[in-house]
Amino acid sequence: MESVTLHRPPPLPGRVQVGLVVFLLAVAGVGWALTDERMSGMDAGPGTQLGSIGWFIGAWVTMMAAMMLPSLAPTVLMYARIHAGSEDRVRTTPLVATVVFVAGYLLPWAFVGALGYLVVEGVRSLDVGFLAWDAAGSYVAGGVVLGAALYQLTRPKDFCLSHCRSPQMLLHAWRPGHGGALRMGIEHGGLCVGCCWGLMAALFALGVMSVGWMVFIAALIAAEKLLPWKTFANRGIAVLLAVLALTVAFAPEDVPGLTIPCSPQATQAMEGMGMEAECGE
Numbered sequence: 001m002e003s004v005t006l007h008r009p010p011p012l013p014g015r016v017q018v019g020l021v022v023f024l025l026a027v028a029g030v031g032w033a034l035t036d037e038r039m040s041g042m043d044a045g046p047g048t049q050l051g052s053i054g055w056f057i058g059a060w061v062t063m064m065a066a067m068m069l070p071s072l073a074p075t076v077l078m079y080a081r082i083h084a085g086s087e088d089r090v091r092t093t094p095l096v097a098t099v100v101f102v103a104g105y106l107l108p109w110a111f112v113g114a115l116g117y118l119v120v121e122g123v124r125s126l127d128v129g130f131l132a133w134d135a136a137g138s139y140v141a142g143g144v145v146l147g148a149a150l151y152q153l154t155r156p157k158d159f160c161l162s163h164c165r166s167p168q169m170l171l172h173a174w175r176p177g178h179g180g181a182l183r184m185g186i187e188h189g190g191l192c193v194g195c196c197w198g199l200m201a202a203l204f205a206l207g208v209m210s211v212g213w214m215v216f217i218a219a220l221i222a223a224e225k226l227l228p229w230k231t232f233a234n235r236g237i238a239v240l241l242a243v244l245a246l247t248v249a250f251a252p253e254d255v256p257g258l259t260i261p262c263s264p265q266a267t268q269a270m271e272g273m274g275m276e277a278e279c280g281e
């Protein structure tokens with residue numbers, strides 16, 4: 001590992017900072033546009049069928065770029081600052097190294113998407129009757145969201161969130177070259193997974209094909225990573241998720257934006273995907 005002798009990396013020129021932030025926001029914007037186009041009319045609520053694994057992983061990575069990259073801006077700016085003050089600046093192109101770092105960041109999220117797909121489709125293949133919405137489905141969905149709320153209060157969550165909120169941690173983990181950029185991106189993405197996996201589980205429970213719920217979860221992630229009051233944001237999100245969990249479990253019809261499985265809207269979404277809605281008589 002190459003040591004970084006600068007305890008305070010040199011500031012980036014204003015144009016470079018603006019350019020990097022615009023780049024991240026542009027990629028996120030394209031991600032939102034593609035997601036909206038691909039998933040329009042596909043929200044069948046909790047338990048939405050996910051299609052083929054190849055299609056889903058492609059859609060999932062696009063979703064993660066849309067949801068996560070805006071809140072990654074402080075870390076990317078710090079990466080570029082350290083790069084500018086290191087010997088690596090003469091061996092690697094700053095823009096290319098930054099793009100490689102961002103690509104590495106998305107790799108752990110691609111793994112999470114694949115794992116989520118296997119879990120959901122594996123449980124679906126068991127054909128467990130009590131998971132039907134008119135049986136215990138709403139309680140299961142609410143339980144997943146409640147689990148996300150409780151995870152907000154744990155030490156692993158606090159550890160990962162603290163690292164995600166402190167781009168200066170890159171100073172202690174600097175690795176040179178494009179390979180180092182990729183590894184650093186993967187490591188930071190892994191910490192972000194540790195921070196946010198509960199929120200992503202809640203997204204699966206609420207309707208992973210819903211752009212509205214994507215926006216909601218993305219807003220929570222941005223709030224806890226970017227607001228200056230970490231504890232307030234963390235605890236506030238826990239309370240909000242707990243209230244949402246109880247409402248999903250006991251009064252799902254009162255949850256704004258929640259598509260009830262086997263409702264006309266859900267049935268139409270399933271038919272639009274070329275799938276048959278599995279509803280009881």
